[in-house]
Each structure stands twice: as structure tokens, then as C-alpha cells.
Amino acid sequence: MKRVFELGEDFAKRLDLEDPLKEIKNRFYIKEDEIYMDGNSLGLMSKDAEKTLMRVVEEWKNLGINGWMNAEMPWFYYPEELGKLQAPLVGAEEDEVIIHSSTTVNLHSLVSTFFKPKGKRNKILMDSLTFPSDRYAIEGQLKLKDLDPREHLVVIESKDGKTLDEREIVGRMDDDIALVLLPSVLYRSGQLLDIEYLTGQAHKRGIIIGFDCCHSVGAVPHYFSKWGVDFAFWCNYKYCNNGPGGTASIYVNKKHFHKEPVLAGWYGYIKEKQFDMSYEFQSAENAGAWQIGTSHMLSMAPLEGSLKMFNEIGIEKIREKSLKITDYLMYLIDNELSQYGFIIGNPREDHRRGGHVALEHEEAVRINEAMKDRGIVPDFRNPNVIRLAPVALYISYHDVWKVVSIIKDIMENEVYKNYSKKRGVVA
Numbered sequence: 001m002k003r004v005f006e007l008g009e010d011f012a013k014r015l016d017l018e019d020p021l022k023e024i025k026n027r028f029y030i031k032e033d034e035i036y037m038d039g040n041s042l043g044l045m046s047k048d049a050e051k052t053l054m055r056v057v058e059e060w061k062n063l064g065i066n067g068w069m070n071a072e073m074p075w076f077y078y079p080e081e082l083g084k085l086q087a088p089l090v091g092a093e094e095d096e097v098i099i100h101s102s103t104t105v106n107l108h109s110l111v112s113t114f115f116k117p118k119g120k121r122n123k124i125l126m127d128s129l130t131f132p133s134d135r136y137a138i139e140g141q142l143k144l145k146d147l148d149p150r151e152h153l154v155v156i157e158s159k160d161g162k163t164l165d166e167r168e169i170v171g172r173m174d175d176d177i178a179l180v181l182l183p184s185v186l187y188r189s190g191q192l193l194d195i196e197y198l199t200g201q202a203h204k205r206g207i208i209i210g211f212d213c214c215h216s217v218g219a220v221p222h223y224f225s226k227w228g229v230d231f232a233f234w235c236n237y238k239y240c241n242n243g244p245g246g247t248a249s250i251y252v253n254k255k256h257f258h259k260e261p262v263l264a265g266w267y268g269y270i271k272e273k274q275f276d277m278s279y280e281f282q283s284a285e286n287a288g289a290w291q292i293g294t295s296h297m298l299s300m301a302p303l304e305g306s307l308k309m310f311n312e313i314g315i316e317k318i319r320e321k322s323l324k325i326t327d328y329l330m331y332l333i334d335n336e337l338s339q340y341g342f343i344i345g346n347p348r349e350d351h352r353r354g355g356h357v358a359l360e361h362e363e364a365v366r367i368n369e370a371m372k373d374r375g376i377v378p379d380f381r382n383p384n385v386i387r388l389a390p391v392a393l394y395i396s397y398h399d400v401w402k403v404v405s406i407i408k409d410i411m412e413n414e415v416y417k418n419y420s421k422k423r424g425v426v427a
């Protein structure tokens with residue numbers, strides 16, 4: 001879609017006046033002197049999330065063990081209830097989503113169910129740009145089955161070091177591949193893969209396919225059930241604003257509910273029978289079967305308030321603003337910053353990009369540090385990317401305009417040269 005923008009500050013203010021989501025930022029804790037562009041790594045706290053967190057804290061205080069059944073939203077059913085609240089964000093049926101554990105643990109759990117090497121079909125296909133934790137976990141999963149990753153892990157390379165070509169991925173979906181695991185949005189370049197196409201092609205070849213959706217859920221709508229995705233997992237601390245280390249999510253397509261959750265635990269049991277304490281495992285007949293142990297109530301409670309906010313607004317509207325505001329950011333970069341050697345590393349087309357812009361520069365580490373000292377919160381990813389996420393719920397067009405003006409000033413006055421080239425431990 002071709003959007004028309006203008007350069008001046010007044011235009012940014014006009015865009016804010018027309019923004020249907022402009023009031024939502026008042027529901028977040030926003031610092032006056034800071035522009036938070038890092039919601040792709042850790043989302044900000046909303047008052048809605050704080051309220052449900054504090055309610056659960058009070059319930060613990062007042063109810064003790066009775067909170068499992070007597071809390072306002074009984075803790076025993078909380079992961080299922082929040083799963084229902086999150087289902088519309090990912091186009092899933094209510095019982096196909098469960099809130100549980102962490103991203104990497106959920107990957108292990110799902111892959112241990114879905115990777116069933118048989119005869120010649122004994123390899124996993126992934127990509128060379130995925131988040132490192134996924135690569136470590138997949139190699140671990142292969143080793144668990146006594147399969148050497150050097151032989152049984154097929155990695156699709158990237159031609160430009162930033163993006164992936166879906167046709168190349170499909171081109172390697174041969175009959176030795178048992179499972180494909182891909183990211184929805186690449187953590188560095190922000191490329192959004194065509195999940196529907198990849199899923200259809202995998203299934204045509206009898207291959208199971210799963211997605212790591214950490215960088216898309218809460219920013220991009222998904223239609224998992226319609227697309228027939230086999231499984232997916234994601235964290236909720238980025239665009240879903242569930243707080244640091246907040247509990248993650250699992251999606252399992254209904255057609256797989258009969259499958260065995262191999263990393264089994266008592267929270268995956270049929271709920272009504274869980275406290276029978278039988279040694280014979282009877283798996284729940286929904287995504288809840290992939291739970292392992294006790295629900296992390298305090299790491300999940302903020303998500304209740306947050307998801308209710310998402311459902312009140314609707315993910316389609318959030319995507320609409322996200323696309324417009326990232327487009328505006330790219331327009332300002334092209335016009336105000338390209339003369340200083342900046343390159344936009346993410347794809348430009350709406351259907352090929354997620355919620356952040358990947359700003360590349362050979363001095364990215366130092367520029368990133370200078371930006372932090374000027375009240376912007378970006379993040380840096382090796383070797384040369386500054387990620388900027390103008391999150392639809394709490395970033396204004398005027399914020400974006402200010403970010404670009406500050407970067408321009410940093411470059412014009414070579415302020416970045418006062419900073420070290422060494423990146424921080426947590427970048």
C-alpha cells in the first residue's frame with residue numbers, strides 16, 4: 001500500500017490527531033522524558049496488566065491455597081482461560097492455545113512430540129537466521145534421539161544475511177525432512193514469512209511444520225486454524241506486554257490433540273481427574289496437554305489485563321497502525337538519515353514485515369548508545385542493526401518524528417564518536 005507522508009513536525013502531530021488508538025497510551029506507564037522503542041524485546045507495563053497482577057497478589061494474600069478454585073478467575077483454570085483470551089490474536093479455536101512455561105521449554109516440549117523420525121524421513125529443516133535459542137534446542141532434540149545434528153539438521157542459508165526466500169525453503173522440503181521449524185518474523189531483520197504458503201507446501205509433502213512466533217504475536221494477526229499450522233509457540237513479554245520472563249504460549253492444532261505430550265507432567269492431565277493422582281497418564285484433550293508443571297501464576301497474571309485490552313481494540317486495528325507508523329518511520333529514515341549511511345534492513349512490503357524497523361549502520365553500536373543517552377530506548381543486534389519498534393499501543397507519530405530528529409542530530413554533530421565500540425552485556 002502506498003501511503004503519503006510529509007516531513008515536518010506538524011504533519012506528525014496531524015497523524016496523531018487522526019490516530020484511532022491515540023488514547024491507548026494513557027493506559028501504559030510512559031516516562032515523560034523517554035521514547036520507548038524496544039517493545040519488540042520487552043513490552044511496557046500497562047495499568048490493565050498491573051491491575052490483574054495485583055489482583056492475583058491480593059488473592060494469594062487472602063485466599064492462600066483456596067485461590068486455585070476460589071479466585072476471581074480460578075488459578076487452576078487460568079492457563080486455559082487466558083488461552084481463550086489469546087486465541088483471537090492468532091486465529092485459533094479456544095482450546096488450541098494454552099499459556100505455559102517459557103518459549104524455549106515449549107519448543108522442547110512440542111518438538112519432542114512432533115519430531116518422529118521414521119526410516120528415511122529423519123531430518124529437521126530450519127533456517128540460518130533463527131533466534132539462537134531455537135538452534136540450540138533443536139540440536140539438543142536431535143541428540144536426545146541419538147541423531148547427529150551435522151547430518152540430521154538441514155539449515156537454509158540466507159543470500160543477503162538478512163532475509164529468507166520462502167521458495168528456497170520449500171525447495172528443500174524433500175522426503176528426508178520430518179519436521180520444519182521456522183520463525184514467523186525474523187528477530188533481526190523483521191522479515192515476516194508467508195506462514196500460510198509454507199504450511200501448505202509442507203503439508204503437500206507430508207511434513208509437519210511449526211513456527212516460533214515471538215516476534216509476531218501481538219503485532220501481526222495470524223490465522224493458524226485456517227492455515228492448518230501444526231504447532232506454534234511464542235513469548236508474551238514482547239508485544240503482548242506480559243512483563244519480564246512472563247509466561248509463554250503454545251498453539252496445537254486440534255487435529256493433533258490425540259498425540260502424546262512426550263515431556264509429560266501432571267498439569268497436562270485431564271483437569272477433573274488430575275487430583276486422582278493416578279500413575280497412568282491421561283492427557284487433556286486440548287492444547288493444555290502440553291503443560292508440564294504448576295502454572296506460573298504471578299508471571300501470567302499481567303497477561304489477563306493485557307489480553308483483554310487487545311480484544312477490546314482488535315488485532316487488525318493494531319496491525320493497521322503498526323504498518324502505518326513503521327512506514328512513516330521508514331519514510332523519515334529515507335529522507336532524513338540515508339545521507340549518513342543508514343540502510344533499512346527489513347523488507348518494505350506490508351505483507352513481508354513485522355512490527356519493527358531494522359536500521360543498519362556500520363557504527364550501530366555507538367549510535368545505539370548515543371540514542372540511549374538522549375532518552376530513546378532502542379536495541380542493538382550484532383553486527384550492525386538498531387531495532388526500532390514503534391509499538392502501536394503506546395508510540396505516537398510525534399515520538400517517531402522525535403526519534404529520527406535525535407538520530408539526525410547525533411550524526412550531524414558526530415556525537416556517537418564519544419562512545420565505545422563495545423556492546424553492552426545485555427545489548
Ligand SMILES: Cc1ncc(COP(=O)(O)O)c(C=O)c1O
Binds near residue numbers: 103131183215
Ligand atoms: C524468536 C525468539 N525465540 C526464542 C526466544 C527465547 O525465549 P525464552 O528466553 O523466553 O525462552 C526469543 C527471545 O528471547 C526470541 O526472540
Ligand SMILES: Nc1c(O)cccc1C(=O)C[C@H](N)C(=O)O
Binds near residue numbers: 040041042131426
Ligand atoms: N528474552 C530476553 C532476555 O531474557 C533479556 C533481554 C532480552 C531478551 C529478548 O527477548 C531478546 C529478544 N528475544 C530478541 O529478539 O533479541
